[in-house]
Amino acid sequence: MEDKKKVIFSGIQPSGELTIGNYLGAIKNWVKLQDQYDCLFCVVDLHAITVKQVPADLRRRTLEVLAIYIAAGIDPEKNTLFIQSHVPAHSEAAWLLNCNSYMGELGRMTQYKDKSQKMGDSIVAGLFNYPVLMAADILLYNTDLVPVGKDQTQHLELARDLAQRFNNAYSPTFVVPEGYIAKEGAKIMSLQEPTKKMSKSDENQNSFILLLDPPEVIRKKVSRAVTDGIGVVNYTDEQPGVKNLIDILCAIKGLKPDEVVADYVGKGYAELKSDVADTIVAELSPLQEKVKELLADKSYLEEVYKKGAEKANYLATKTLRKMQKKIGFIPR
Ligand code: TRP
Numbered sequence: 450m451e452d453k454k455k456v457i458f459s460g461i462q463p464s465g466e467l468t469i470g471n472y473l474g475a476i477k478n479w480v481k482l483q484d485q486y487d488c489l490f491c492v493v494d495l496h497a498i499t500v501k502q503v504p505a506d507l508r509r510r511t512l513e514v515l516a517i518y519i520a521a522g523i524d525p526e527k528n529t530l531f532i533q534s535h536v537p538a539h540s541e542a543a544w545l546l547n548c549n550s551y552m553g554e555l556g557r558m559t560q561y562k563d564k565s566q567k568m569g570d571s572i573v574a575g576l577f578n579y580p581v582l583m584a585a586d587i588l589l590y591n592t593d594l595v596p597v598g599k600d601q602t603q604h605l606e607l608a609r610d611l612a613q614r615f616n617n618a619y620s621p622t623f624v625v626p627e628g629y630i631a632k633e634g635a636k637i638m639s640l641q642e643p644t645k646k647m648s649k650s651d652e653n654q655n656s657f658i659l660l661l662d663p664p665e666v667i668r669k670k671v672s673r674a675v676t677d678g679i680g681v682v683n684y685t686d687e688q689p690g691v692k693n694l695i696d697i698l699c700a701i702k703g704l705k706p707d708e709v710v711a712d713y714v715g716k717g718y719a720e721l722k723s724d725v726a727d728t729i730v731a732e733l734s735p736l737q738e739k740v741k742e743l744l745a746d747k748s749y750l751e752e753v754y755k756k757g758a759e760k761a762n763y764l765a766t767k768t769l770r771k772m773q774k775k776i777g778f779i780p781r
Contacts, residue, residue, distance in 0.1 A: 455593040457482055457629065460491035460533065460586060463510040464500060465649035467517060468657045469729065470637035472736075473700040474598055478631040480522040482596070489529040489590055489761060490518055495539060495582060499575040500564075512750055513740070517660060519753065520739035531757030533586065538765035542585035543578070545772050546611050549618065550581050554610070558603055584608035587626050589765040594629035598636065600646070602628060619775040622768075635700035640674040643689035661737055664730045671726040682713035682721055691718065694725045701732045 459479065461471060482488055492514045497507060511532060518530055533539055555561065555577055565572040580603075587595055587608045595605055605628050612623035639645045641656040651657055655673050662670070676690040684695050684706040695709045713721055743750060774780060 454485070454487040456590055456624075457486040457488045457594045457596065458491070458587050458590050458592040458626075459489075459596050460493040460496075461514055462493050462497045463507060463514045464497040464502065466510070467514065467660045468637070468647050468649050469660060469697070469733070470647035470657070471649075472517075472521065472660050473635045473637055473697065475596065476518065476521045476523070477700070478596065479518075482629075483524060483527050486594070488523075488527075489531070489592075490523060491531055491533050491586060491761075492518075493533045493583075493586065495533045496579060499573060499579050512744065512747070513661075515750060515754060516740045516743040517736075519743055520736050525753045525757065529757050529760045530753055531761045532754050535754065535758035536761045536765050538589055538762065538769040539582065539585050542589055542765070542769050542772060543582040545769075545776060546581050546585055546588075546615070547578055549611060549614055550578075550607075554607060555580065558607070560600065560604070580604040580607045581611070584611045588612055588623045589768045590761075591624045591764075591768065592626045593624060595626050596629040596631060615772070622771055622775060635696050637697060637700070638689065638693040640670060640690075640693070643675060643693045658729065660733065661740065662733075664734065667729050667733070668726040671722050671729065674722060676718050680717060682710055682716065682718070684710050691721070694721055697725055698728055701728050 457479075459475065461467065461475065467476075479488065479490060492511050494507065494511050497511075515530060515532070519525060523530065558580055561577060561579065564576055568576070583601075583604050584607060587605075588611070595608075597605055605626065609625050612625045616622055616625075637647045639647050639651060639653075639656040640658070641651075641653050645651075645656075647657045649657060649659070655670050658667055658670050671694075674690060674694060676694075677688050679688055679691075682691060682695070684692055686692065692706075695706050698704060698709050699706055770780070
């Protein structure tokens, strides 16, 4: 008999327009996982409301993220695609886990420290508890592997701690998840400050390329990308801007940095930039076209997220019931 496939869980917040960083660093790699693993990909809207959202924008972006998953090649038949708030077990399990989490460990989360600093005196409690909800997401599905970027490894570590703590306090309940480090997962940096990660929340619009940016905007942003005065295309930390452009090329074309550098012997940054822009446009155009088609067919998207929620609900509720029983709640 075939071994049971390992379970993968990941999610993206619909809290801003997605950038090519989200795509090249995450979604594009998820596409390659779908045959080998049993994958759940979630649009984590409950996480998104830890910062203020305009309701209409949240609604639009939630569907947009789902459409992007599908347009990128994540097959809704093979994977479970769903919207987090459609599966109440996430909120319920988060409460149970919150009662097993310590203020100290949550207060040490660097993302919390960074984000709460910007909230002045009105730090919402959800921001503090955010990683516990993320742990619930992961643990409810007996997830083996979680593909996350570096900025999320501390949260994943907490999910592991909470799983182990619960297993020890009661009895083995959760699989203790591991991080999944993609072989080719690219970390795309800001085009304006290439030592910082590309972020959709950056104030400088030229620092990121949105997945749904039109071609002329992509070309303009790439042409304005910060480089250096060295003038030679090399892949080194001393030239972070050029390195980032090479990384983008590699991530899209599946090349190695050395191969790109070899192509640009005797050529300048202008040529590199124009090729990077062409490559991005060529990669994103069909995806944008597909996203547009999907967003025009709301009934299909609805079918996908309803079916996904049904599957996810079944799995998540099973785990939630186990938790409740062990904690001492009367079965319903
Ligand atoms: N916190 C993650 C991020 O901002 C998103 C997320 C929520 C997630 N729940 C998750 C990622 C579960 C992986 C698994 O990137």
